[in-house]
Amino acid sequence: MGIFSYKDIYIEDGKRVLEVNILPEKYCNFDCIFCPIGRSHNKVDKPQAFDDMDSSINELETKIENNNVDLVFINSKGEALVNNKIDSIIDKIKSKGINVRLLSNGYLLxxxxxxxxxxxCDEVVGEIKVITEEDFQKIQRPLEGYTLKEYISNVALFNKQYKGKFILEITILKGYNDDEDSINKIKNIINQISPDKIIVARMEDERFKKKFGITDERFIEISNALLNIKQCLNKK
Ligand code: SF4
Structure with missing residues (x-):
């Protein structure tokens, strides 16, 4: 048995997507207070070696072959980039002629x-959740020395040279980035990063909804404002 875990295959835009977690437990360079996986006991940003990687990669290969997969989405329990075999995992998927989407919080980019x-990877998903340095330290609790300024700049510089599709996921959190001033700041961040696609999300996890959730009405307003800026960028 390998260490990877999988979601049931689903269809997205007519493509069969296999979503895989490539970490045995949570390994992340952040320790967000709203993390659905729980606390970061392994708070790291250096490559980590895990047991049973060969059998895990073989199992992934078999799943791809048996399920007529079009896209493998690497969405892990934390920051997938710290698995020291991620390179081989991506190479194996690509060798089958299958596209790869990678989710990263973005700092290591x-x-x-x-x-x-x-x-x-054919697609990379990066994330932005707060827009002040204080909130970044307070609620995303990154490794020492990390700054929000560097976070945004890392993602922006990555996308400048990246040839694939860069998707930016922005999570709106009540009391942190849902007022007009914050929305304007997010617009500036979007301009700086210039993603190919924006996903606007909100806290859906029942455990954190009361503290961070926003109303349907406000969510629609903010989504329209942010998705509209993307359309403007596309026209440039
Ligand atoms: S970046 Fe994602 S996985 Fe890491 S602690 Fe935050 S919510 Fe959890």
Missing amino acids: GRDEYIKIANK
């Missing part, structure tokens, strides 16, 4: 070793 890995 500023480092050469990780840029090379992410560049192999």
Whole structure:
């Protein structure tokens, strides 16, 4: 048995998507207070070695072959880039002629070793959740020395050189980034990063909805404002 875990295959835009977690437990460079996976006991940003990687990669290969998969989405329990075999995992998927989408919180996209890995993927999803340095430290609790300024700049610089499709997921959190001033700041961040696609999300997890959830009405307003800026960018 390998260490990877899978979601049931689903269809997205007519494509069969296999979603895979490539970490045995949570490994992340952040420790967000609203993390659905729980606390980060392994708070790391260096490559980590895990047991049973060969059998895990073989199992993934078999799943791809048996399920007529069009896209493999690497969506892990934390930051997938820290698995020291991620390069081989992506190479294996690509060798089957299958597209790869990688979810990363985005901070490590500023480092050469990780840029090379992410560049192999057809799609990369990066995330932005707060827009002030204080909130970044307080609610995303990153590794020491990390700053929001560097976070945004890492993602922006990555996307400048990236040839694939860059998707930016922005999560709206009540009391943190849902007022007009914050929405304007998010618009500036979108301009700086210039993603190919924007996903606007909100806190859906029941455990955190009361503290961070916003109303349907406000969510629609903010989504329209942010998706509209993307259309403007596309026209440039
Ligand atoms: S970046 Fe994602 S996985 Fe990491 S602690 Fe935050 S919510 Fe959890």
